[in-house]
Amino acid sequence: MLAVQVARESQAVWALVRRNFHLIRRYLGWEVVFLFYNVVNTLTIGLIGLAMPAGTARNREVVYLAIGALLWNFLSILFQEVSNSVQWERWEGTIEYSFMAPIHRLTYLGGVCLWAVLYGLVRTVVVLLGVAFFFHISVGGADLVGAAMVLLASSVPFIGLGLMAAVLPLLSTERGAQATQVIQGVLLLISGVYYPVAVLPHWIGWASVLSPATYTLEYVRQAVLSGAGVVSLIPVSLGLLLSGVVLIPIGLIIFTVAERYAMHRGTLKRNG
DSSP states (O other): OHHHHHHHHHHHHHHHHHHHHHHHHHTHHHHHHHHHHHHHHHHHHHHHHHTSOSSHHHHHHHHHHHHHHHHHHHHHHHHHHHHTHHHHHHHHTOHHHHHHSSSOHHHHHHHHHHHHHHHHHHHHHHHHHHHHHHHTOOOTTOOHHHHHHHHHHHHHHHHHHHHHHTHHHHHOTTTHHHHHHHHHHHHHHHTTSSSOGGGSOHHHHGGGGGOHHHHHHHHHHHHHHSOOOHHHHHHHHHHHHHHHHHHHHHHHHHHHHHHHHHHHHTOSSOOO
16 A cells, blocks of 8 residues: 555656646746856856966866856756745646645655756756856866765755745745745855855854855865865765755745645735
8 A cells, every 4th residue: 555655656746847847848938048048147157267367276266166156056946946836836827736636745845846956957967068168177187976966965955945935935925936036145145156155254154054055065166176085075965965854844844834824814826
């Protein structure tokens, strides 16, 4: 009986991934526009490093900034896809059907999260190819396996944060989706995406230790710029996974409470 239940829930997860894929395909023109913007934005940030005096330090600065832009591209896509899932359902008029489907709420959110990870990886790879072609970046001494390990581990806590942010569209039908940008902005500020967290003022610098992105950026840069081995990156990867194990259940609880509140107020499907 348990095997049948697991198989049914797994099929539901895959069905959600396929549904989101078809949604993206429907709006493919917009996806091309957004992808083009991500590529150009990453190249613009990398060009800041070329403004430095010529030499080894300049090349390192270009790679440093490009890594920050690429990782933030992946993490922000992951965050947005999860947190904006409610808004997508409202636009399509399917939110009540999805929430009333005979599947566990964790299954529904798990399908959304799996799609977010796959979608974020594909878009990040495309942007990476554009950056490598434009700057002729060499990663001969980089530990790409270790970098990928840290990056995948970081997606787990960001899913938990995304579940928490998904509460905002539930609570506010008008501006809830836009309000999630506030959370992203705070993470962008304190995580050292384009600069070391050491330059942050003392009154806010302490908050960097709370952001999973801080550790992701620091150790991916170590893997790419310094060739840090996989073994040395295992502790931080386990730490990121552990933080995700804590954040995902908290996010699920918060989402469930907000869902019941929205259903009680009758704002679950309301668009305005």
